[in-house]
Amino acid sequence: MHETAYTITTQPLRPADYPAYLPAPEGPVMLPSEIPPGVQMVTLPGGIRTLAYTQPTAPAAPMVPVSQPIPAWAKTTALLTPTIGGGIAAAGIGLSYAAPGLIAMSQALWSAVALIAAGVIAVPILLRTARGKSAPHVTQNITATGMFGRANGTINYR
Secondary structure: OOOOOOOOOOOOOOHHHOOOOOOOOOOOOOOHHHOOOOEEEEEOOOOOEEEEEOOOOOOOOOOOOOOOOOOHHHHHHHHHHHHHHHHHHHHHHHHHHHHHHHHHHHHHHHHHHHHHHHHHHHHHHHHHHHHOOOOOOEEEEEEEOOOOOOEEEEEEEO
16 A cells, blocks of 8 residues: 555535535534645545645646647658649640650551451461362271270371
8 A cells, every 4th residue: 555644634524515324523614714725625436525635736838839840741742742743744745746656656556456467367378278288188086995995996098
């Protein structure tokens, strides 16, 4: 338990201040003018009123607005904003100058895509017609009886 250099004693209440469940006080009651400085009449959670030492409260000093420094992230953002805006503007101007070349380039790319698509279709057709009947056509017919039976087969050249 915490030991203190002083003791707190209860101060009897006036009969009008007592709750109904407490007995009436037997001793004299102190007037508020008799309470020394630094001591106050307090009410405990159980409803008993007692004298207690209190810490003097200093009057609060008026709040003076203090200017806060600007955070580093705010400075960085403020410096980057015009740079980013200028970069976007420069990109827009560059695209406007490059637009005719980009249109021509896109037309050239579409022409290349069409050439590749025609080659994918035309090359197999040309290879088939160029081969003609020069390469033999082989057909194999294989039969077997049962799962582990001997297999027989024929090979036909055309």
